[in-house]
Amino acid sequence: MSTNTIVSLPDQSTARIPKMNFISKEKGLLSWLLTGDHKRIAILYLVSITFFFFIGGALAGLIRLELLTPQSDLMATDTYNKVFTMHGIIMIFFFLVPSVPATIGNFFIPMMIGAKDLALPKINLLSWYLYIVAGILAIYTMAAGGVDTGWTFTTPLSTHYLNTHVLTTGIAIFIAGFSSIFTGLNFIVTIHKMRCPGMTWFRLPLFVWSNYAASILMVLGTPVLAIAIVLVALERVFGIGVFDPTKGGDPLLFQHLFWFYSHPAVYIMILPGMGVISETISTFSRKRVFGYTAVAFSSVAIAVFGFFVWAHHMFIMGISNYSMLVFSLLTMLVAVPSAIKIFNWAFTLYKGSITFETPMLYSFGFMGLFTIGGLTGVFLGSSGTDIHLTETYFIVAHFHFVMVGGMLMAFLAGIHFWWPKMTGRMYPEKISQFAAVVTFIGFNFTFFPQFILGTLGMPRRYASYPPEFQVLNVFSTAGATILGVGYLLPLLYLTWSLKYGEIAGENPWQATGLEWQTQSPPLTENYPAIPVMDHEAYDYEWLEGQKEKVASVG
Amino acid sequence: MSDSQVVSNDVVVHGAEAGVQHEHLPYQRHHFETYAQQNDATNFAMWLFLLTEIMFFGGLFTAYLIYRNWYYPAFVQASHQLQIFWGTANTAVLITSSFTMAMGVWCAEMKKKSALVLCLTLTFVLGLVFLGIKFIEYKEKYDKNHIPGFHYSMQSFLNPQSDPEVYNEYHDKPLSFDMARHTELYFFLYFAMTGMHALHMIIGIAILGYMIFRAQAGAYTTGHVTFVENFGLYWHFVDIIWIYLFPLLYLISRH
Amino acid sequence: MTVHNDESIEEHESHHHIVSPRIYITILLALLVGTAVTVWASYVDLGEWHILPGITLFWNPVVALAIAATKMILVVLFFMHVKYSTKLTKLTVGAGIFTFIVLVGMTLSDYMTRAWGRW
Numbered sequence: 048m049s050t051n052t053i054v055s056l057p058d059q060s061t062a063r064i065p066k067m068n069f070i071s072k073e074k075g076l077l078s079w080l081l082t083g084d085h086k087r088i089a090i091l092y093l094v095s096i097t098f099f100f101f102i103g104g105a106l107a108g109l110i111r112l113e114l115l116t117p118q119s120d121l122m123a124t125d126t127y128n129k130v131f132t133m134h135g136i137i138m139i140f141f142f143l144v145p146s147v148p149a150t151i152g153n154f155f156i157p158m159m160i161g162a163k164d165l166a167l168p169k170i171n172l173l174s175w176y177l178y179i180v181a182g183i184l185a186i187y188t189m190a191a192g193g194v195d196t197g198w199t200f201t202t203p204l205s206t207h208y209l210n211t212h213v214l215t216t217g218i219a220i221f222i223a224g225f226s227s228i229f230t231g232l233n234f235i236v237t238i239h240k241m242r243c244p245g246m247t248w249f250r251l252p253l254f255v256w257s258n259y260a261a262s263i264l265m266v267l268g269t270p271v272l273a274i275a276i277v278l279v280a281l282e283r284v285f286g287i288g289v290f291d292p293t294k295g296g297d298p299l300l301f302q303h304l305f306w307f308y309s310h311p312a313v314y315i316m317i318l319p320g321m322g323v324i325s326e327t328i329s330t331f332s333r334k335r336v337f338g339y340t341a342v343a344f345s346s347v348a349i350a351v352f353g354f355f356v357w358a359h360h361m362f363i364m365g366i367s368n369y370s371m372l373v374f375s376l377l378t379m380l381v382a383v384p385s386a387i388k389i390f391n392w393a394f395t396l397y398k399g400s401i402t403f404e405t406p407m408l409y410s411f412g413f414m415g416l417f418t419i420g421g422l423t424g425v426f427l428g429s430s431g432t433d434i435h436l437t438e439t440y441f442i443v444a445h446f447h448f449v450m451v452g453g454m455l456m457a458f459l460a461g462i463h464f465w466w467p468k469m470t471g472r473m474y475p476e477k478i479s480q481f482a483a484v485v486t487f488i489g490f491n492f493t494f495f496p497q498f499i500l501g502t503l504g505m506p507r508r509y510a511s512y513p514p515e516f517q518v519l520n521v522f523s524t525a526g527a528t529i530l531g532v533g534y535l536l537p538l539l540y541l542t543w544s545l546k547y548g549e550i551a552g553e554n555p556w557q558a559t560g561l562e563w564q565t566q567s568p569p570l571t572e573n574y575p576a577i578p579v580m581d582h583e584a585y586d587y588e589w590l591e592g593q594k595e596k597v598a599s600v601g
Numbered sequence: 602m603s604d605s606q607v608v609s610n611d612v613v614v615h616g617a618e619a620g621v622q623h624e625h626l627p628y629q630r631h632h633f634e635t636y637a638q639q640n641d642a643t644n645f646a647m648w649l650f651l652l653t654e655i656m657f658f659g660g661l662f663t664a665y666l667i668y669r670n671w672y673y674p675a676f677v678q679a680s681h682q683l684q685i686f687w688g689t690a691n692t693a694v695l696i697t698s699s700f701t702m703a704m705g706v707w708c709a710e711m712k713k714k715s716a717l718v719l720c721l722t723l724t725f726v727l728g729l730v731f732l733g734i735k736f737i738e739y740k741e742k743y744d745k746n747h748i749p750g751f752h753y754s755m756q757s758f759l760n761p762q763s764d765p766e767v768y769n770e771y772h773d774k775p776l777s778f779d780m781a782r783h784t785e786l787y788f789f790l791y792f793a794m795t796g797m798h799a800l801h802m803i804i805g806i807a808i809l810g811y812m813i814f815r816a817q818a819g820a821y822t823t824g825h826v827t828f829v830e831n832f833g834l835y836w837h838f839v840d841i842i843w844i845y846l847f848p849l850l851y852l853i854s855r856h
Numbered sequence: 857m858t859v860h861n862d863e864s865i866e867e868h869e870s871h872h873h874i875v876s877p878r879i880y881i882t883i884l885l886a887l888l889v890g891t892a893v894t895v896w897a898s899y900v901d902l903g904e905w906h907i908l909p910g911i912t913l914f915w916n917p918v919v920a921l922a923i924a925a926t927k928m929i930l931v932v933l934f935f936m937h938v939k940y941s942t943k944l945t946k947l948t949v950g951a952g953i954f955t956f957i958v959l960v961g962m963t964l965s966d967y968m969t970r971a972w973g974r975w
Contacts, residue, residue, distance in 0.1 A: 164632035166642040232649045239944065240642040241633075267955045270653045274660030278793075285750035287789035289664060295783045300667060303963045304660045354958055358966065369969035373962075577634065641942075648945060652952040659956045663963050670967070685895060692891050700884040703875070703935045710874050837935045844927045847891075848920035852898035856916075 051402045053333065054555050056473065062550035064471040068568040083168030084571055089154035090469070091175050092145060093462075097538065099141040099182060104534065106134035111493075111524040117517050119510035127510035128195035129211070133185075135198030136216065140223045141182055143454060144312065147319030148230055148265075149174070151461045152258045154469060156234060158562035158569065159252050161243025161578040166236040167229075174229040181223035188212045188219065197508060199309070202290040202301040206282040214283060217276040224269045224276075227315075231265025234258055243561075245580035249343070252560050252584055253336055256343040257322025260350035264311040264318075268354070272308035275301055302361050310357040314349050316450060317417075320457030321346070321388055324410050327460050328392045330558045331407035332399025335585035338391040345384035345391075352381040362430045363437055371430045378428035385421055389414060404556075405476060408483040409460035416452025416490065420445055423498065438508075441501025447494045456486070459537065466541065467555045471567045472548030478540050486533030492526025559590050640827050647831040651838045654801075658842055661797065665790045665849060672783035674776060678758050679787035680853040681771045682747060683738065688851040691734045692843065698727035699840040706833045709826040714819055717829070721813045724836070728806040735799055742788070749789040755781040771855070791850055798846060801839045808832060873940040883934045887927050894923040 056062070069086045079087055109130050113121040122130070153171065157164050165171050188194060194216045196205040205213050238259050242251070278289055279301065288294025290301050329336045336342055358366055358374040366374075392414060401407070423445040426432045436442065467473050496519040501507075505516045512520070554563040565574055582589040633639040669676045705720035745764075746754035757764040758781040761773040776784075812832065815821065821829050902915035933939040938949055 162632070166632075167646055168632065170646075228653055232646060232653075235649055236642050236646045240638060240645060263951075266649055266653055267656055267951070270655075270657035271660050271959060274657050278660070278664070281789075281793065285789070287749040288786055289668075289789060295668075295672065295786060297667065297967075299966075300664055300963075303966070304663070307959055307963075354955060355962070358962075365970075366966045367969035367971070370966040373965075572632075645944065645948070648948045652948065652955075655952045655956050656959065659959045662956075663960050666960065666964060667967050689891060689895055693888060696884065696887045696891065699887075699931060699935055700880055703880045704877060707874065707877055707880070834936055837931050840935075841928050841931055844931070845924050848894055848898070848924050852894060852920055854916060855898040856901045 052404060052476075053331070053400075053402050053557055054404065054473070054476075055552075055557055056549055056555055057552040059549055062552060064550060064568070065566045067570060068471070068566065069571040070568055072571045081172070083164065083172060085153050085157055085165045085168065085171055086469075086569065086571075086573075088171050088175050089150050089152075092149040092153060092178070095175070095179060095182065096142050096145055096150065099137050100534075101538075102186075103134055103137040103142055104531065106130050106137065108527065108531065110134060111527040113510055114512075114520045115517075115524050117512050117514045122510070124510045125195060128197070128508070129193035131508055132195050132197050133189055133193055136194075136220065137185065138450075139198060139312070139316075140220055141178075141185065143316040143450060144223075144227055145178060145230070146316075146454070146458045147323060147461060148234070148258055148261060148315075149178070151254075151323065151458075151465055152234065152319060153230070155465060155562050156237060156255055156258060157241070158565075158573050159255050159560055160238060160241060160246055161561050161574065161580060162237065162241040163572045163574075163577070165233045166241055167233050170229050171233055174226045174233070177222050177226035177229070181219045181221075181226065184215060184219035184222065188215045191215070199305065200276075200279060200301075202279065202282070202298040203292070206279055206290050206301075214280055217280055221273055221276050224273050227265050228269045231262035231269075234262040235266065238262075243577050243580055247580075249340065250580055250582075250584050251343075252322075253325035253339065253342050253346075254319075254322035257318045257325070257346045260346040261315045261318040263347075263350050264315045264353060268308045268311040268315070271304055272312075275304035275308070278304070299361065299365055302364060303358070306357040306360045307354075310360065311350075311353045313446075313449070314353040317454050317457075318346055318349060320413070320454040320461075321385075323457045323461035323464070324392060324413055325388075326558075326560070327406040327410045327464050328395050329585050330464070330556050331404060331410070332396050332401050333557075333587055334395055334399040335583075335587065336391065337394035337397075338387075339584065341387055342391050345387045348384040349381065352377065352384065356381050356428075359428050359430075359433070362433045375428060375430040375433075379425070382421065382425055382428070389418055389421075403480070404463075405474070405479040405483050406460040406464035408480055408487075409456045409463065412483065412487045412490075413453055413456045413460065416448050416456065416487075420448025420450075420453055423448065436501060438506055439501035440497040440505045440507055443507050444494050444497035444501060447497070452490050452494070459483070459486070462537070462541070464556070465562075466544070467551030468562055468567045468569070470545060470548070471551055472544050473551045473555060474537075474544045474548060475540050478536065482533050482536035482540070485529060485536070489526050489529030489531070489533050493523050493530050494526070496520070496522045496526075557590065559585050559587060564593075643827055643831060644834075647834050651834060654838060658794075658797070661790070661794050662845070662849075665794065668783070668786050668790065669849075669853070672780065672786065675758070675780050675783035676787045677854045678761070678771075678773045678776060679747075679784040679791075680851060681767050681773060681855070682742075682745070682757065683791070683851050684741075685851060685855065687734050687738050688847055691731050692847045694727050694731050694734070695840050695843050698724045698731070699837050701727065702833050702836045706826065706830050709816075709821045709829045712822040712824070714816065714822040717822060718813060718816045721809060721816055721829075725806060725809045725813060728802055728809065732799060732802060732806070735795065739792075742792075747788050748792065749785045753785050753788075755784060758784050794846055794850070798839065798842050801842070805832075805836055805839055809836075873937075875934065875937060875940065879934055883930050886930055890923050890927045894920055897923070 069084055073082075079091065082088060082091075109122070110127075113119065113127055113130075115121075119127060153165070191212055194209075194211045194213055196209055196211070196213060200213070200217070238251075238255060281287065282290050288296045290296045290298045292298060325336050325342060356374055356378045358370050359378045362371055362375075423441070427436055427442065427445060463474060463479060500516055500519050500523075503516065503519075505512050551567050553566055555567075556563070561578055561580070562569070564578070629636045629639055633642065701720050701723040705717055705724060708714075708717035708720055742748055743751075745757065746752050747757075755778075757767065758773075758776045759778065761768045761771075761775055767773070809832075812821075812829065816829075897919050898916065902919060904915060905913045907913055932949060938945055
């Protein structure tokens with residue numbers, strides 16, 4: 048591996064964390080719990096989602112352990128159902144949906160646009176509290192016996208045939224949904240109304256565009272999930288028959304409402320990650336993102352088109368042939384903007400000065416794994432092939448490739464990339480590069496065999512399976528062990544770096560964003576004075592000019 | 602959409618925080634550069650919140666439209682159980698309350714304190730009237746065992762003549778047992794949709810109560826009308842939901 | 857007590873226009889008339905339009921929804937000041953209505969094209 052690095056740190060013998068920063072400004076627990084500072088709220092979120100990530104991860108471990116053997120011998124099948132349900136719910140609603148927006152987005156969107164805070168700081172704090180309440184309720188549900196409907200709550204199973212804690216889980220997700228809505232609402236208002244002088248839409252970092260698109264989805268899509276949950280609750284409590292075929296209701300109505308949100312939800316999850324990748328690819332190739340406008344508009348296009356394709360989750364459920372046709376066609380279209388992004392990132396890399404710091408390693412992982420995941424999505428979007436592949440491990444592999452190989456890697460890329468800015472300290476580069484590689488290897492071992500399992504016919508959500516599938520399952524579990532190590536390492540070394548990491552200085556990556564032109568960690572009000580944006584995004588020449596200015600003054 | 606204690610109208614001048622002096626009105630939050638920006642932002646935020654409400658009710662409207670078309674005869678006959686008089690009255694009440702609310706915003710903009718308090722109070726009272734009428738209607742449903750899940754009775758639909766006050770007006774034909782069952786679905790949607798609407802009314806009325814006190818204290822007639830204006834948006838939105846609920850639930854077919 | 861400098865109480869864009877009570881009263885009357893008309897129309901059989909064999913459009917619900925939509929537009933434009941608001945506000949309202957129509961329309965299109973004989 049190349050020993051080239053762009054890292055540029057201040058002289059460690061004299062460097063210090065700036066005395067006045069958003070962490071040192073006020074002390075005490077209440078100053079954190081009652082804060083309006085978007086940066087502190089981001090840290091609160093970061094700690095919370097990490098906690099839930101490891102709970103979800105533990106549940107994943109249990110799943111893989113059970114699947115080592117063809118029989119359902121580690122736990123009862125009902126328990127297994129609860130384990131994968133809770134794994135899905137926690138990972139989706141309590142980790143993936145808030146991951147980048149509520150942590151990196153909250154912290155950096157105001158800074159990237161040159162503002163002092165988000166538009167609605169109190170709503171921001173409320174959003175975190177709603178998340179915590181929902182999380183506590185979810186944990187209570189797990190402790191009280193869990194829910195086993197699958198994260199999709201398909202009716203009439205969830206309304207009529209199960210007596211587990213559907214209601215409390217539903218309420219938890221309802222509340223978490225509002226947390227998400229308030230985050231998205233805040234971002235949209237902030238990005239529209241609080242850009243600093245000179246910050247036109249097309250000078251915004253692409254990270255802001257991606258989060259803007261994701262926020263539109265959060266605001267417009269999540270309420271439909273809310274009403275779907277309300278209807279399930281009413282059906283369970285009063286039994287009126289809105290989803291009950293014996294009373295003239297249609298169970299598929301629930302699925303329409305559920306997937307109307309849950310499909311845009313996957314774009315809510317991935318778009319912010321794509322935003323991170325735009326930033327890291329540019330920084331570590333020292334080159335502006337190729338086709339800025341295309342990437343910006345493709346984010347919005349994904350958001351808009353994402354609303355038109357939800358029934359591709361329902362191809363085998365009883366929708367009309369006409370619907371299958373239309374939704375399948377539209378699904379093919381929605382793949383295009385995502386592909387545009389991949390091409391643009393690839394062209395950004397071309398003839399760039401590429402270095403392999405940890406965020407870049409994760410970004411490369413993202414590009415490869417998201418592409419595979421996305422391509423397999425095309426097989427699933429085509430209704431003909433979907434009939435055979437749906438509800439098998441092919442689907443499980445597909446969404447883990449895009450969500451874990453894609454989104455989670457992007458999240459880790461972002462955390463590493465902005466860690467120096469948030470904490471003022473660098474993470475240890477060698478061990479983090481090692482962890483990134485371990486994650487990549489572990490991921491492929493875990494999930495690639497699942498594509499094969501799916502095409503061979505192994506159904507998803509089954510605790511027991513025919514013995515001929517065992518070898519691939521063992522492979523997958525072995526990979527999961529490696530993957531677990533890969534995820535544990537950052538938890539350890541990032542915590543370590545808080546005390547012992549090198550002092551990062553203002554701009555260790557020599558990046559162009561506004562957030563890199565101020566101290567690390569930032570001041571509470573972000574900037575001593577509101578900046579004026581007088582150059583384009585990713586303008587490395589401007590950056591050179593800044594350095595020369597400093598050199599000539601000093 | 603904050604509503605700060607306005608003590609004086611004097612401009613607040615902040616001293617050197619990193620050497621930058623800036624002046625702003627007492628009800629301008631610190632992270633905004635100008636009062637206009639704050640106004641714009643909070644107004645936009647309220648509109649975005651209303652978008653979430655549109656989509657929330659959207660799910661219920663979808664369910665309603667599907668089942669109305671599947672079980673049209675049941676929905677028609679079940680809707681005859683709702684009294685046009687109360688429904689129309691409620692519609693008029695709510696529309697008028699929207700008018701008084703809009704007038705309230707005007708009073709705040711024109712800095713007319715007593716008129717503002719009057720308008721807000723009228724809106725408040727009309728809101729209560731609406732809820733009162735809804736209570737009368739719900740009680741009637743309860744008395745006739747038309748609440749789904751609570752001793753629901755299909756008698757009025759299997760044998761319309763057993764229900765003279767409705768029969769004499771509409772002369773409905775008896776429904777088959779299968780179709781009569783689906784009247785319960787109509788009432789579920791009736792209660793779910795009007796109930797959700799009523800919940801939003803209750804929240805609105807509660808906030809109105811708070812606003813009347815604050816208006817009396819002069820909080821909204823010093824040039825800071827954002828709270829009243831944004832609440833007005835919410836109130837009009839709730840009115841719009843009812844504007845659709847009324848024909849969909851009450852006026853399916855009365856001929 | 858009034859302030860005379862850059863940061864004095866600025867009328868922000870959508871606040872420039874204060875809608876007069878006369879307009880509000882006109883709209884109120886229009887809304888009440890609309891209510892009366894829609895009630896009256898529900899008592900009259902307005903007939904149907906046979907577009908194609910098997911596809912019939914009944915006028916009663918169309919008229920009822922059209923009146924409701926008109927009332928909504930009046931409330932949105934005048935009571936909610938959207939007529940005098942920024943392009944952004946108008947775009948936002950449009951986005952909400954559009955997404956609502958996608959939800960209702962595309963879901964209903966599934967139900968309408970099922971050959972269950974119920975539609």
